Amino acid sequence: MSSNSIIVVGAGAAGCMAAITAAKRGLSVTLIDRNPKIGRKILITGKGRCNVTNNCDRDTLMSSIPTNSRFLYSAFAAFSPQDTMKFFEDCGVPLKTERGNRVFPVSDKSMDIIDALFRKIIKYGIRIVNDSVTDLIIEKNKVTGVVTEKTKYDADSVLICCGGCSYPQTGSDGYGYVLAKQAGHTITEPTPSLIPIEVNETWCGELQGLSLKNVSLKVFNNKNKEVYSDFGEMLFTHYGLSGPIILSASSHMSIKKSSEYSFEIDLKPALTAEQLDRRIISDFEKYHNKDFINSLVDLLPKKMIPVSVMLSGIDPHKKCSEITKSERAALLKVIKKLTLTFKKFRPIEEAIVTSGGVKVKEIDPKTMQSKLCRGLYFAGEVIDVDAYTGGFNLQIAFSTGFLAGKSINNDEV
Numbered sequence: 001m002s003s004n005s006i007i008v009v010g011a012g013a014a015g016c017m018a019a020i021t022a023a024k025r026g027l028s029v030t031l032i033d034r035n036p037k038i039g040r041k042i043l044i045t046g047k048g049r050c051n052v053t054n055n056c057d058r059d060t061l062m063s064s065i066p067t068n069s070r071f072l073y074s075a076f077a078a079f080s081p082q083d084t085m086k087f088f089e090d091c092g093v094p095l096k097t098e099r100g101n102r103v104f105p106v107s108d109k110s111m112d113i114i115d116a117l118f119r120k121i122i123k124y125g126i127r128i129v130n131d132s133v134t135d136l137i138i139e140k141n142k143v144t145g146v147v148t149e150k151t152k153y154d155a156d157s158v159l160i161c162c163g164g165c166s167y168p169q170t171g172s173d174g175y176g177y178v179l180a181k182q183a184g185h186t187i188t189e190p191t192p193s194l195i196p197i198e199v200n201e202t203w204c205g206e207l208q209g210l211s212l213k214n215v216s217l218k219v220f221n222n223k224n225k226e227v228y229s230d231f232g233e234m235l236f237t238h239y240g241l242s243g244p245i246i247l248s249a250s251s252h253m254s255i256k257k258s259s260e261y262s263f264e265i266d267l268k269p270a271l272t273a274e275q276l277d278r279r280i281i282s283d284f285e286k287y288h289n290k291d292f293i294n295s296l297v298d299l300l301p302k303k304m305i306p307v308s309v310m311l312s313g314i315d316p317h318k319k320c321s322e323i324t325k326s327e328r329a330a331l332l333k334v335i336k337k338l339t340l341t342f343k344k345f346r347p348i349e350e351a352i353v354t355s356g357g358v359k360v361k362e363i364d365p366k367t368m369q370s371k372l373c374r375g376l377y378f379a380g381e382v383i384d385v386d387a388y389t390g391g392f393n394l395q396i397a398f399s400t401g402f403l404a405g406k407s408i409n410n411d412e413v
Contacts (some may be wrong), residue, residue: 010162014380021405023124050110192351222260
């Protein structure tokens with residue numbers, strides 16, 4: 001390979017941004033990924049819509065990163081959410097900002113983001129190789145290339161940005177940690193972040209596939225202290241809970257203390273308890289000659305009714321006109337304080353992002369270069385940084401990728 005050549009391992013958000021940034025500087029870039037197409041993980045983000053970033057200021061951005069946020073200060077200074085938005089809009093991808101400052105393509109198609117990156121890759125002559133990197137080539141404490149399953153490649157520098165170990169089918173299967181260890185780096189044990197949750201209540205399975213919008217969630221620890229609250233969308237699954245507010249909640253839950261948590265869901269947060277009680281009374285009057293189980297059609301989703309009736313303890317065939325005040329209070333409690341108890345997180349392979357990775361103390365935050373091995377750089381999820389949902393994790397990838405691409409071989413160019 002030519003002088004000032006670099007190898008980027010991983011063609012995700014961080015790898016593509018790094019490769020493009022380095023190639024714009026005139027470096028010879030080879031982008032190696034085990035997948036035949038770039039951006040496999042980008043494709044599935046935001047339910048296929050790609051929550052590309054969050055249109056917020058730096059303080060909000062930093063406060064949305066629970067793990068090692070200060071390490072990212074220089075990266076965000078180099079490439080902000082607004083820079084990300086300008087990059088893609090300049091690539092011909094119109095963007096829109098939705099609730100919570102989440103930014104999406106106007107088309108709601110993640111493929112538009114991938115296509116924009118691919119066009120830049122082609123424009124700047126970046127070489128794409130479909131192969132798996134197995135080893136770093138290190139000579140006198142300097143990386144000089146990589147070994148793949150098919151051959152080997154020489155390079156002046158190598159950038160590792162092949163993700164964590166969530167969604168391994170996208171190529172993010174933890175092999176970046178193996179490469180980092182070869183250079184002497186310490187890996188903070190990977191744990192799931194932004195992960196669906198299993199609960200003890202078996203009735204959850206009866207609600208499988210039910211998506212609820214505009215509900216509120218509170219998470220309590222074993223001391224009944226509220227550790228997280230949110231408002232938005234959630235999903236019942238055969239094992240428990242998923243959806244945006246559940247995934248965000250998982251980031252605030254300690255793995256070691258996870259069995260001690262409980263969840264409280266308000267199905268009608270727009271109504272006070274008094275307002276909801278009046279609404280229930282009105283519905284009971286409307287359906288006074290009907291069985292209780294047939295009186296909730298105006299109040300709850302169809303799938304939610306049998307479970308709510310069961311949890312209330314009210315005879316499903318009791319006439320609405322016969323329901324007592326205490327029974328009505330029991331129903332109100334089910335709707336305003338639907339309670340579930342934590343069982344465990346789903347497997348790390350189902351996590352949206354990985355918490356853990358290459359220790360940030362071993363990486364120069366101003367360049368993303370290894371402090372232990374010359375010519376070695378890191379970007380994206382392989383580093384021990386992670387954030388809440390809302391576009392923040394992709395922004396980390398774009399910012400660290402940009403900074404690495406800007407810094408790599410900088411003294412050579």
